[in-house]
Amino acid sequence: MILVTGATGTVGREVVRRFPAGPAVRIMARDPGRVSSAARRAEVVRGDFTDPASPAGALRGVSSVFLVSSQIGDDAHFLKTARTAGVRHVVKLSAAAVADSGAQDLITRWRRRNEDLLRACAPEWTLLRPRSFMSNALSWAASIRSDGGVRALHGASANYCVDPRDIAEVAVRALTEEGHTGQVHTLTGPEAVTAVEQTAVLAELPGRPLRCEEPDPQQARTVLRKRYPPLVVEALLESAQRQREGAKARVERGIPVLLGRPAGSFRGWAKDHLAAFAGG
Template sequence: MILITGATGTVGRQVLDRLPADLDVRALTRTPPRVVTTHHRTEVVQGDYGDRASLDRALRGVRSAFLVTTRVAGDDDARFLAAARAAGVQHIVKLSAAAVQDPQADDLITSWQRANERLVRSSGMAWTLLRPRSFMSNTLSWAPAIRSDGVVRALYGSSANACVDPRDVADAAVQALTGTGHHSRSYTLTGPEPVTAIQQTRLLARALGVALRFEELSADEAVAAWTRRHPEPVAAALLHSARRQLEGAKAAVDPTLVTVTGQPARSFATWSIDHAAAFSAGSPSARSE
């Protein structure tokens, strides 16, 4: 049995659909009706990291687990790992972040991810760490402004990021969960080339067949936008991360993904074409992939 946490999220739902059809899979989520998957041997269970009894139920009989946590500075990883160890889980595949390798990245989010990695490595279970660069799907947040105004607004439009397609991260997760040779390994996952927000705007315009313009946000404007969605400490961490990107810290391309999955990393141009409908007029609100 394989357990997938974050089963309705950016990567978790992609992992569900990509797991071999002959495997028994369990999906842990707070909202079972939101789990939609093509994997027909998936058991959906309701649970929460703060509810130990629900974790015990979800982990019963599980051999490997895909662990995703999003509550920055929270203790969800510690809670899950304690329950997994007690349940006899053998292997944890943890979704982390590429920034943990950057010694200059000391923001709240990255520090939290480093602490989570230490917990996984010291858990007593076998582990694999997935460290993706920023997701290409983060650009879905631009969809409302593209549909209404034909404009992309972002901070530091000329700074480059070797962003990765979440589908590629999911493919790597499936390999780690089902294959051999992945224990005690850490994988940095990037796209095939660094791209800037200005370049992404051009590629989206080409995929949509419309004219788009890019408008640079000031740091204050970006922080104000982030603060509407996140607590202030998280917004501050995002600004620190953006400044690290401006300094070139996120532009490096890593070849690990093709080694793990056997397939070349998808480009942002490909991602744009495949997701053009999310940016088109009449599309429902963008959903994170």
């Protein structure tokens, strides 16, 4: 039995869609009603990282786990419960910034602690460390529809962002194939792109004018504080500054080696998601 957490999220829902016929799959979700119809053959159970009792039931009879956590402190109890339940292999979604000694923001430090917990608790583990998701561009959809504008801090800075569908395909292989235990897979797209270049792609594909505007850091801070706690906002701003300094402009061969094909491009991702930006 394979347990998938985060199945309603960006990567997790793609993982569920990609399982081959054969392995039994269980999904742990805080709100089972949000689980995609693509997961109909999977068993869906209610579970919450913040509820100490719920992971034990979800982990019963499970041999492998795809672990996605979004809150500081989520992993500790879950991983200890997984070890007690006899789980052998945990595939953990982390982030490429963990390997960057210059990244000392709150979010990256939290991810490093979670990786240490994983190594301590799981008999077998695999780490997936992607760069930023191409799907982060969906945060521009509302402003594109309303006024044809993209607002991006340090819009000329480059990032080897990655298609979440590629991350999911690697995750499924790590969960269902031999040879991934004890491995760290760093996952990037095929080329470094900037927000300015992404805006140009989103304009060219449907043939409409778009502009990319760059707020100053204080303006960005004000906007982000409407969505996130102050400490998280500062972590995001630190991450953006590291991108400006070139820390995220390095390609990795993880996806071509693991999947036997090139990593998906931003143009390809955008073409498949144009409907999200339509209107206005």
